[in-house]
Amino acid sequence: MFLNYRQSSPFWGKTSAIPVTNAKTAVKPPPPKSNQKGRFLMNNAELAEKIAADHGVTKADARKLVDGVFAAIADAAAAGEEISINGFGKFKVKATPEREGRNPGTGATITIKASKKLGFTPAKAVKDKLNG
Structure with missing residues (x-):
């Protein structure tokens, strides 16, 4: 029995037929070390x-x-x-105030509570390394 796996992986091309006895024992290619957008993680x-x-x-x-x-x-x-790492960048906590929003399903007005987010600003050395 052959099962067709439609993949856009560099390992198998667009479509490949893999001989298997059942779907649980199918031989699949190793997962790439990148996310769906092709970036290395x-x-x-x-x-x-x-x-x-x-x-x-x-x-x-x-x-x-x-x-x-x-x-x-x-x-x-x-x-x-604030965390500042020389030659790398700064991590800074940013406060987001409470605000009003809408429930997309019902259209009702809801209150979105205040929260804190961690922001990062790269140092000039890191920006220069990224941009050549």
């Missing part, structure tokens, strides 16, 4: 691997370091502080 584990390889530390120690840095940034942001 790096997660905490991959960042820790890169740090470990570049600086000669173990992956476990690098993972603890990465997690510690992000925890420190999150704690400072929760306290309302």
